[in-house]
Amino acid sequence: MPKTLYDKLWENHVVHIEEDGTALLYIDRHLVHEVTSPQAFEGLKLAGRKPWRISSIVATADHNTPTDHWDEGITDPVSRQQVETLDANIREVGALAYFPFKDARQGIVHVIGPENGATLPGMTVVCGDSHTSTHGAFACLAHGIGTSEVEHVMATQCLLQKKSKTMLVKVDGPLGKGVSAKDIALALIGRIGTAGGTGYAIEFGGSAIRGLSMEGRMTLCNMAIEAGARVGFVAVDQTTIDYLKGRPFSPQGELWDRAVAYWRTLVSDEGARFDATVEIDGRAIQPQVTWGTSPEMVTDIKGQVPAPEDFADPVKREGVARALQYMGLTPRTPIEQVKVDKVFIGSCTNSRIEDLREAAAVAKGRRKADSVRQVLVVPGSGLVKRQAEAEGLDKVFIAAGFEWREPGCSMCLAMNADRLEPGERCASTSNRNFEGRQGAGGRTHLVSPAMAAAAAIAGRFADVRELP
Amino acid sequence: MRAFTQLDGLVAPLDRANVDTDAIIPKQFLKSIKRAGFGPNAFDEWRYLDRGEPGQDCAKRPLNPDFVLNQPRYQGAAILLTRDNFGCGSSREHAPWALEDYGFRALIGTSFADIFFNNCFKNGLLPIKLPAVEVDALFELALATPGFRLKIDLAAQTVTRPDGKVLPFDVDPFRKECLLNGWDDIGLTLRHAENIREFEARRRIDQPWLFAQ
Numbered sequence: 053m054p055k056t057l058y059d060k061l062w063e064n065h066v067v068h069i070e071e072d073g074t075a076l077l078y079i080d081r082h083l084v085h086e087v088t089s090p091q092a093f094e095g096l097k098l099a100g101r102k103p104w105r106i107s108s109i110v111a112t113a114d115h116n117t118p119t120d121h122w123d124e125g126i127t128d129p130v131s132r133q134q135v136e137t138l139d140a141n142i143r144e145v146g147a148l149a150y151f152p153f154k155d156a157r158q159g160i161v162h163v164i165g166p167e168n169g170a171t172l173p174g175m176t177v178v179c180g181d182s183h184t185s186t187h188g189a190f191a192c193l194a195h196g197i198g199t200s201e202v203e204h205v206m207a208t209q210c211l212l213q214k215k216s217k218t219m220l221v222k223v224d225g226p227l228g229k230g231v232s233a234k235d236i237a238l239a240l241i242g243r244i245g246t247a248g249g250t251g252y253a254i255e256f257g258g259s260a261i262r263g264l265s266m267e268g269r270m271t272l273c274n275m276a277i278e279a280g281a282r283v284g285f286v287a288v289d290q291t292t293i294d295y296l297k298g299r300p301f302s303p304q305g306e307l308w309d310r311a312v313a314y315w316r317t318l319v320s321d322e323g324a325r326f327d328a329t330v331e332i333d334g335r336a337i338q339p340q341v342t343w344g345t346s347p348e349m350v351t352d353i354k355g356q357v358p359a360p361e362d363f364a365d366p367v368k369r370e371g372v373a374r375a376l377q378y379m380g381l382t383p384r385t386p387i388e389q390v391k392v393d394k395v396f397i398g399s400c401t402n403s404r405i406e407d408l409r410e411a412a413a414v415a416k417g418r419r420k421a422d423s424v425r426q427v428l429v430v431p432g433s434g435l436v437k438r439q440a441e442a443e444g445l446d447k448v449f450i451a452a453g454f455e456w457r458e459p460g461c462s463m464c465l466a467m468n469a470d471r472l473e474p475g476e477r478c479a480s481t482s483n484r485n486f487e488g489r490q491g492a493g494g495r496t497h498l499v500s501p502a503m504a505a506a507a508a509i510a511g512r513f514a515d516v517r518e519l520p
Numbered sequence: 521m522r523a524f525t526q527l528d529g530l531v532a533p534l535d536r537a538n539v540d541t542d543a544i545i546p547k548q549f550l551k552s553i554k555r556a557g558f559g560p561n562a563f564d565e566w567r568y569l570d571r572g573e574p575g576q577d578c579a580k581r582p583l584n585p586d587f588v589l590n591q592p593r594y595q596g597a598a599i600l601l602t603r604d605n606f607g608c609g610s611s612r613e614h615a616p617w618a619l620e621d622y623g624f625r626a627l628i629g630t631s632f633a634d635i636f637f638n639n640c641f642k643n644g645l646l647p648i649k650l651p652a653v654e655v656d657a658l659f660e661l662a663l664a665t666p667g668f669r670l671k672i673d674l675a676a677q678t679v680t681r682p683d684g685k686v687l688p689f690d691v692d693p694f695r696k697e698c699l700l701n702g703w704d705d706i707g708l709t710l711r712h713a714e715n716i717r718e719f720e721a722r723r724r725i726d727q728p729w730l731f732a733q
């Protein structure tokens with residue numbers, strides 16, 4: 053029987069199955085950050101348990117860390133305590149690698165795993181963070197988990213899981229100019245809704261996906277969770293293998309050859325059956341902009357803000373009315389007329405080198421509009437930052453009036469000092485536009501890096517394909 | 521974990537779809553390194569008129585009179601009635617911790633986001649999925665009937681309305697067993713420690729590159 057990639061990944065990790073199908077899955081990689089781990093470490097200690105396999109743990113501090121004035125340390129005492137708690141826990145317990153605050157390789161947990169080769173094809177990857185789906189770009193089974201599960205994985209090296217149904221999202225055809233992986237993700241969520249993938253494991257396939265870089269695939273898999281799927285992944289191909297060659301934790305020498313031979317089997321077999329298939333014409337995707345408080349509230353740049361009465365379902369209508377009120381938008385306003393106050397380029401969705409290159413290509417030789425109060429560019433990690441500086445991207449941003457910051461989650465969720473003030477409107481390359489996500493009362497519009505840079509230049513949402 | 525067997529509880533209706541975990545417990549409270557004490561900040565941005573920060577005395581903060589859970593008739597509610605895709609967004613387990621600490625023991629809705637759903641079971645909180653027509657009817661009843669209560673019996677997998685109508689629900693047998701007994705997953709999993717060790721030993725041979733030191 054032909055197998056899907058999901059079947060293969062699943063079967064390769066089953067330690068035990070209960071009668072009702074609940075499986076004990078072996079976990080290869082456990083990524084840890086400061087926010088969802090303290091209670092797990094504490095639980096472990098209280099129960100007198102030791103971590104099962106320390107070499108599976110890769111940790112970093114990212115959510116709370118400031119993105120400027122690193123010389124002053126973390127000034128918020130509550131944030132500092134959380135980061136110091138992680139320092140202490142890792143010191144006590146150990147890890148394969150720890151990139152603490154200010155380390156040259158510190159960064160967002162979903163950026164540092166892949167760039168260090170700590171995320172390898174065929175792995176199960178877990179992290180107490182929903183965007184763990186990002187690692188699926190490497191044909192991993194990558195789950196976001198809660199804190200109890202963080203403790204469970206530490207204590208047992210396993211996770212209790214039920215097998216999901218499978219969904220193939222097939223995107224074919226070349227993407228248009230100015231259209232990126234982020235636009236595919238938003239267009240998909242606009243189509244199937246934020247619960248459309250609930251209960252499914254999504255495999256992304258088709259020629260448009262094959263054409264994406266690893267960075268693009270990570271962006272797409274990152275957003276799988278916003279479509280309701282716990283995991284999203286892409287099969288292994290030459291792009292995957294080329295990316296991994298020579299990374300710090302990638303295998304070397306004879307092991308590399310053996311690993312590559314195995315990795316090449318991590319594809320869905322010809323004729324494998326999926327429980328659902330969604331086909332998207334890549335050529336038809338336009339640059340996307342969200343207008344509401346859920347990623348499914350999205351339209352293309354030539355579109356307009358809808359009106360509640362466009363929706364037949366009363367719960368939806370009510371939700372749209374509430375979203376428009378929160379977002380301070382009038383029905384039928386063309387998206388291109390919506391002005392922005394701030395721009396955020398960063399987050400585990402779009403803070404990798406390629407994202408920064410795309411934003412810089414738009415910013416080059418231009419300047420942010422005077423009406424835009426702040427444009428933050430926050431690289432995903434110290435390594436991304438150095439790479440960008442080596443390419444001179446920092447200079448491009450600074451010349452355009454953007455701020456070039458230290459790595460971290462930053463204004464993606466505003467746990468540090470980077471945040472929106474009530475009523476401020478932001479073009480953001482992050483993944484969630486929920487009420488208050490980027491600061492209480494803040495208004496978030498999700499876009500690609502190129503579209504964020506275009507909004508910074510124009511002072512409003514603008515079609516990156518038409519910039520003068 | 522606290523066991524869940526039966527519950528006879530007051531119902532609070534939260535008539536919104538896609539309630540995300542940022543709304544259930546805003547991020548500033550995630551800086552705590554503790555597991556308890558999140559209840560006063562559940563739904564913080566909807567519940568209070570001022571801006572919530574960790575360490576405040578919530579009893580002194582101005583309540584938003586328009587937020588449904590603040591209405592006197594819903595005080596002491598143990599069952600939260602909700603709509604589609606409740607708990608979407610971040611995986612923060614602080615969301616079920618906050619709901620449990622607030623006093624909820626069960627949630628009833630048409631669908632729940634996956635990670636949140638899973639997290640509930642680890643914390644003695646029972647999420648119940650019912651068909652949309654039943655949820656609609658429950659909303660009508662809850663809004664029309666002050667003091668509206670429901671009885672939940674996990675062993676029998678039923679929700680019983682005051683008029684005697686019984687609504688059966690599905691629950692995974694394994695999760696049900698754990699919840700009924702208040703079993704902790706880790707202890708259960710460690711019964712398979714030998715299997716895990718064997719599996720791991722085989723893996724070290726088959727895919728040694730996964731075990732970099």
Ligand code: SF4
Pocket residue numbers: 114115160161162181183399400401460461464465482483
């Ligand atoms: S960048 Fe945002 S979404 Fe990603 S891990 Fe950090 S807070 Fe979560």
